[in-house]
Amino acid sequence: MIHPTTTRPMSRLKIAMWLAAAALLLAPAVAMRFTTEVVWTASDFAFAAILLFGSLTAFELVSRRTPAMAWRLAIGATLLGAVLLVWVNAAVGIDGSEDNPVNLVFYAIAAASLVVAGVLAIKAPRR
Structure with a gap:
């Protein structure tokens, strides 16, 4: 039996996700x-790191x-x-340039989707 304070090892999928985020962050530096x-x-x-690693x-x-x-999916x-x-809205803007005020609506959509993710987490069956 695993002791309650013992941490479980990370799965290969989780390691791959973290490495993919690091690779995405390093790609512009190499380019x-x-x-x-x-x-x-x-x-x-900094923006990309907060966005990628914060979401992970x-x-x-x-x-x-x-x-x-x-x-989980x-x-x-x-x-x-x-x-x-x-990411797309901050980089180039979805409607015109990134400075177009209409693009603020897309940030609201992203915020709403984060609320949905939070609700899913609350409603999800517990272990």
Whole structure:
């Protein structure tokens, strides 16, 4: 029997998710070495890191609440959709440029999807 204070080892899928997020964050840094078309500032890297690692941390915390794979997939898909919506909207804007005020609606949609993920986490069957 595992002692209650003993942590369970991370699964290969979780390790792959964290490594994929790190690779996504490192890709622009590598691209900046080879081309002048990619220009990220420190704040761009900070924004991406908070977005990627924050969403993965939220997924980790929420997925521990339920053993059901269907609930984990629903919560993960919701978080992924919110992350992609925010990333695209911040990068180039969905309606015109990123400075267009209409794009604020898409941030509201992303926030609503995070609320849905939270509700799913609350309603999910417990372990």
